[in-house]
Amino acid sequence: MIDVRGLTKVFGLPDGRARRALDTGADRASAVRAAGGVLAVNDVSFSVEPGELFVIMGLSGSGKSTVIRMINRLVEPTAGTVSYDGVDVGGMSAEQLRELRNKRVSMVFQHFALFPHRTVRENAAYGLKTRGMSKRERLDRADVALEQVGLADRGDAYPSEFSGGMRQRVGLARALATDPDVLIMDEPFSALDPLIRRAMQEQLLQLQQELGKTILFVTHDLNEAMRIGDRIMVMKDGEVIQLGTGPDIIGNPANDYVQDFVSDVDRTRGLTAGSVMQSPWFTATADEEPASVLARMRKARGDGVYVIETDGTILGVATGEQLTLAIRDGASHVRDCVVDDYTAVSDETPIAEFCHLTGGHVVPLAVVDSDKHLIGVVPRAHVLEAIATATEEVPEHA
Structure with missing residues (x-):
């Protein structure tokens, strides 16, 4: 809609003298000042x-x-x-x-x-x-x-x-x-x-x-x-x-x-969810076997896993308890044991609007795109780190 290239404004000089001052050297502000003008805007x-x-x-x-x-x-x-x-x-x-x-x-x-x-x-x-x-x-x-x-x-x-x-x-x-x-x-x-x-x-x-x-x-x-x-x-x-x-x-x-x-x-x-999220480190597809997912969950030391449809959308969450029950009952697919125990926000959502939602589920907060695809997660620790404004100074040692 609007395109601005090299926009420059000198006050206090006729245009001709102003342009000559601008062309005299690399330090345009000093050249304009020496000519009696003020460089208000420089090459924007x-x-x-x-x-x-x-x-x-x-x-x-x-x-x-x-x-x-x-x-x-x-x-x-x-x-x-x-x-x-x-x-x-x-x-x-x-x-x-x-x-x-x-x-x-x-x-x-x-x-x-x-x-x-x-x-x-x-x-x-x-x-x-x-x-x-x-x-x-x-x-x-x-x-x-x-x-x-x-x-x-x-x-x-x-x-x-x-x-x-x-x-x-x-x-x-x-x-x-x-x-x-x-x-x-x-x-x-x-x-x-x-x-x-x-x-x-x-x-x-x-x-x-x-x-x-x-x-x-x-x-x-x-x-x-x-x-x-x-x-x-x-x-x-x-x-x-x-x-x-x-x-x-x-x-x-x-x-x-x-x-x-x-x-x-x-x-x-x-800061937004998109700026503090990380890649989902542990997901399962809806048609995986519960035993396989539970084995991976134990290695990852997690309490729950996002279950994803083939199109990338979130079907739900499977917890270790539900996976164990599904194995006992002979379920063949993870989709048979998912629950709706998660919260999702868009990547443009400010931290102020979702920080209270983190930490309340067995899985981190989900970040989804406009098509509801899972694109990242926000662990509570990431939110707290992002909010912190003070930086620690390392003392000098002799």
Whole structure:
């Protein structure tokens, strides 16, 4: 949907002088500074897939907000390209650019920017006014958007009657009313209280599940990034430090800067079952003989075994006790003695949602794919190890 290559922005210099400074040597920041400018964004490249919630994360001055404003040319790039759905945004005419901003890309900012003298419904409808749409149609579209953000019965209220979180819902409804392909959200929840902020994150995730929009979300909060992002791009001093999924970044920080960030993150939200699972070390097929499976179980020193169908799905669990009874009763297949004594989660389930489920069965927690195939298991010890954030320092010995 969006492809960014070599995106660069210099402030404080005419474009010609800025480009010459960029081309003078390897240390572009020093060259730009010597010429009297500021290198705000330096050679940033990334792509965003349709329906992806892509997070750009960094502290103040990292360049993240400048990057998203170059995507729809609210800020003109000094160098590099931005392509939207295969079309070069830099080469768009004024009319094409208006079309992009009015119909295909909507923005939600940290500050609500609502009109105090207009009702909530009129605020939500405002983005449609430039399209020449009738007032009735605009208001009808606004009502749909307000319903999507949980404000269906408050359209006649005024912004002054709303809390910060509710005003931000109106801002989100205004963006949704235009039915854009892409939502660009610049620190939209950073001014909200923690509980309201969490509720808005939940609202956004629910909307994303229902509507499947492509979203670029800017934040300085790694916990927020981990909670909502499909992928996260970490920026510092105008450059990309690391790009990956939340579990990738937590498990393999690119440098000390990222390591400092992840040391304080809520790992139970950032890590998933897929990131902490291991291969199933002991399974049995449904048509195996109970005696054979019991012999292997004793060697493995286990108390139970996952019994798998030929298509890879879980039939159930066989315990040592059930296998012994099956042998005594002359059963010829393990499928005759399985029980439903296990719990399964998807590989995308956060640790916070399944850690209480581990350790309660004779087999480890099962991890399954979208087709219910067993792809891994999560022993309780793995969960406890993953949650631990402190690392032990080995003392130096003389």
